[in-house]
Amino acid sequence: MQRFSALSVIAKALGSNKGWQAQWRDASPKSRYDVIIVGGGGHGLATAYYLAKEHGIRNVAILEKGWIGGGNTGRNTTIIRSNYLFEESAAMYDHAVKLWEGLSQDLNYNVMFSPRGVLMLAHNIHDIQVFKRHVHANRLAGVDNEWLTPQECKDFCPPLNIDASTMRYPVLGGALQRRGGTARHDAVAWGYARAASALGVDVIQNCEVTAIRRGANGAVIGVDTTRGPIEAGKVGVVAAGNTSVVMAMAGLRMPLESYPLQALVSEPLKPIVPCVVMSNTIHAYISQSDKGELVIGAGTDAYTSYTQRGGLHIANHTLDAICDLFPEFRRVRMLRSWGGIVDVTPDRSPIVAKTAVPGLYVNCGWGTGGFKATPGSGNLFAHTIARDEPHPINAPFTIERFRDGVLIDEAAAAAVAH
């Protein structure tokens, strides 16, 4: 792997940028691997990277039916935060934030992590009570979060409208996590692919898994793909919206439903929104990319679907809220909208766990908030696969919690109505 440094960039620039190598090997499948990761999104790529780096398992393949980072990794709104209500969730997401903070150095790839602060707005007395509870719970859990008055919100994010006389739902305050922010989602996928490939992992694109093979004792022995059968002792499924479909190949029913989640971006503007602003109550979330586009997330559609699109009225509803918070954006044009398919669990917390099938592991159910967890999710899932037991942080996130009633109910605690 060619390492990036100021010197190498300058030297290559002087040479007309000739001589750069491919960022990762576009591998063809071998007949056998120690571990197969199904799904080449951020979580799957991170899993393979940490398997190789921290657990020494380098005979690993990532099987991606399309191209890496072409699913939800490239469709999200790139927001990173860890101010979840429950201890289990806060520990999980904060594990990820700590990895985000050193990720560019770790991967030798600029993922453009930008801890510009995530401001969650309160619009009624209930919001105030819930957010203050969040602030206190987070501080007890060692996660930074603080309460701001409306004027402090305005000072932190100057374009924000806090004039109660003009708003249907006035801003009554906000919870701010300063360590939260954004990162470049494509760079996350590319950086992990490059670093994993350098450690020996095969990143195999255009290779769709069509069946999961099991031996006489029921354990996983490999997969069938559109590029032929591949043997493996362990298979980790990280297929986001398609998890139910892949796990059904092993005869497992998952407590998941897949919904379209939409996002949209505006034409590029000069820097105006200095942080991430989100609001549960009126459903808005917005940040500005380094390219200048306003990145806006809508809610999930009401019905399950695999169409990777959604109803325009959902996006419109979010834009209503954005225009209430930022009246000056009313004449901004939207350039693109799209949908990703998110797998949602009944308690809105993920599943990162072993399954009842020996050798089969699953990382799913991240719902509307998977991007922020990418490094932590991969790190913990790699631990689970390598040691055949969960890390203490992801131990509560089992499938069996839906049988035993030990739910981690973030449905009301997450930032987005779903």
Added chain:
Amino acid sequence: MLLITCPYCGPRPELEFRYAGEAHVVRAETPSEIGADEWGAFLYTRANPRGLHAERWRHIHGCARFFNALRDTRTDFFEATYEVGQPRPSGTEENKPALSGDNVGTWSGESAR
């Protein structure tokens, strides 16, 4: 936006409706005799097929009645809508997820229900 045909009121825009999850979920006749696995599956596990899905909708801004529908989750195309209490339209398969793309396969877990 989807155009949904309420069996009582006719075709209406999606905004008049509320989605209400999988259809034909049957509660055990003797709830006290089933175990934790079955209860967990009944409460939390739903069909999530990539393909035809039997589901409930409610026409909240119209007749306010629940009805069932068969919709293809790959296209959002409604194959049929029908009244509650009627069986799934004949000629359509039970809820089965496609294994891959348009290649509909079998699902071993479904037969247990």
